[in-house]
Amino acid sequence: MDVLLFSVVVFIYLLMVGYVGYIAWKRTDSSEDYMVAGRDTHPYIMALSYGATFISTAAIVGFGGVAGQFGMGILWLVFLNILVGVFIAFIVFGKPTRRMGQKMGALTFPEFLARRFDSKFIQYFSGLIIFGAMPLYASVVLIGAARFMQTTLSMNFNIALIILAAIIAAYVIFGGIKGVMYTDALQGTIMFAGMLVLLGFIYWTLGGVTAAHQALTNMAYLMPQSVVAMGATGWTSSPVLGSAWWWTLVSSIILGVGIGALAQPQLAVRFMTVKSSKELNRAVLMGGLFIFVMTFTAYVVGSLSNVYFFQHLGKIAVDVAGGNVDSIIPIFINMAMPEWFAYIFMLTLLAAAMSTISAQFHVQGTAIGRDVYETLKGNKGQRSVFITRVGILVAVVIAVVVAYLLPGSVVAQGTSIFFGLCASAFLPMFVCALFWKRATKSGAIAGLMTGTFVSLFWLVFMHKKEAAGLGICKWLTGSSVLVTTMPWPVVDPIVVALPLAFIVTIIVSLLTKPPAEEVLERCFGETSSK
Incomplete structure (x- = not known):
């Protein structure tokens, strides 16, 4: 390691982050500034903050590593990320969310849902879900960045976790969402440049686009027999329809994250x-x-790393990483790229991790401060901001502890679990809040509870990857899962929980009294409930 070069790069980066965080702190004067950035954010900052929050080390390291295992089929997730996560999210969901949120004076996502349905229960229960479930997502993002620091700098994994968490906690606690969004814009710019260079480099190294993809196609015979038996056919071809490999790719990886983005x-x-x-x-x-x-870039590089590793080491990516897919991208970067780029790319991953985790910590803090504490106690103003800051600190500690406890190859899995849980719990209620005035408080609560508890039940008793790891079903029934008949052990919870939550929300709403006219007036600015 070139200590001088590394020190200069990191010093400049931290100096920029510190300066941007300081500017955000100086411009944060009220609860509205701390939680929704005063509602006057520049579109460039908002877009990069959204993108940098969305795309984390979970996408680059975790899903990039999964691409090394599953191949190019994961590129369907790129399509969903853009179609659902940007165009539908911004145009279809974003506009009414902004308009209604401002009309109702909502400062958090749970508060938005609670005011729309006139229910304090929705606010604090949603806040508890966020505060309780998000540490899993935050911890896997931390793991992704720490793994790269461990590989690049030969740094102890545990020390890397603590350093990352401490830096992020500092500017989130003091700068609020302005601190988060301003640093997101800076970090997003670094991420964008780093990934463009990486995409160009791998195609240049492997002889061009056509040669690289053809080489990967020709390697289909190297697919491990264990995954071939599950339905894998190669890195550039689709798995056997309906096979365990297909269900895992489509339901857990593509649908879970692709649709789950709408309710984050x-x-x-x-x-x-x-x-x-x-x-x-x-x-x-x-x-x-x-x-x-x-x-x-992440998915293509992850897939094509198989070609590079086979040409240089005679092994496929998963074997080079020792079975831990979270290490595929870090190993490839450190082996294939120039040393100076490894440091620059480490900043890309640090930026990705810091931008996402800072948003997660901020949301967890506001969930416990405004959505739980303030809703239950009725306290307003600075006391709420203080509790929010304490909540952020607690969230940081929990995320670090969980990161210590989680096993390898968990980054993509943890992300999919959290995205799927949010989609099942919040998306039916969110869709109805925006587009169906007949939706009632009882319907929203019923859908929220259905999505949450069906997801948790499926994770504990039905989806083999999590159920076998937890061991609760095995302890209670003697079997890893309740139903062993295919495809149920490999069907992701979102496939079952999300439709059920929608159905329950609609049915209960139709069976209960329509919302009061004054509630619709407060939310939509009109009294028609049709």
């Missing part, structure tokens, strides 16, 4: 930080381009 609390709140729908329109192009470059 840390993303939805971004829509409430701009002052008009025009800003959202202007942010779409930048947001779409950013997410395309980030995800496409």
Whole structure:
């Protein structure tokens, strides 16, 4: 390691992050500033903040590593990330969310849902879900960045975790969402440049686009027999339809994350930080381009790393990484790229981790401070901000502890679990809040509870990857899962929980009294409930 070069690169990066965080702190004067950035964020900052929050080390390291295992089929997730995560999210969901959020004076995602349905229960229960479940997502993002620091710098993994968490906690606690979004914009710019260089480099190294992809196609015979038996056919061809490999790729990886993006609390709140729908329109192009470059590069590099490793080591990527897919991208970067780029790319991963985790910590803090504490106690103002800051600190500690406890190859899995849980719990209620005035408080609560508890039940008793690891089903029934008949052990919870939550929300709403006219007036600015 070139200590001088590394020190200069990191010093400049931390200096920029520190300066941006300081500016955000100076511009944060109220609860509205701390939680929704005063509702006047520039569209460029909003777009990069959204994209940098969306795309983390979980996407680059975790899903890039999964691409090394599953191949190019994961590129369908790029399509969903852009179609659902940007265009539908910004145009279809973003505009009414911004308009309604401002009309209701909502400062958090749970508060938005609670005011729409006139229910304090929705606010604090949603806040508890976020505060309780998000540490899993935050911890796997931390793991992704720490693994790269461990590989690149020969640093102790545990020390890397603590350093990352401490830096992020500092500017989130003091700068609020302005600190998060300003640093996101800086970090997003670094991420974008780093990934463009990486994409160009791998194609140049492997002899061009056509040669690289043809070489990967020709390696299909090297697919491990264990995954071939599960339905894998190669890195550039689709798995056997309906096979265990196909269900894992489609339901857990592509659908779970692709659809789950619409109901991510840390993303939805971004829509409430701009002052008009025009800003959202202007942010779409930048947001779409950013997410395309980030995800496409990560998945292509992960897949093509098999070609590079086979040419140089005679092994496929998973074997080079010792079975831990979270190490595929870090090993490839350190082996294939020049030393100076390894340091620059480490900043890309640090930026990806810091941008996402800072948003997660901020959302967890506001969940416990405003959505739980303030809702239950009725306290307002600075006391709520203080509890929020304490909540952020607690969230940091929990995330670090969970990161210590989690096993290898968990980054993509942890992300999929959290995205799927959020989609099942919040998406039916969120969709109805925006587009169906007949939806009732009882229907929203019923859907929220259905999505949450069906997801948890499926994770504990039905989905083999999590159920076998937890061991609760095995302890209670003697079997790893309740149903062993294919395809149920490999069907992701979102496939079952999300439709059920939608159905329950609609049925209960139709069977209960329509919302009061004054509630609709407060939310939509009109009294018609049709």
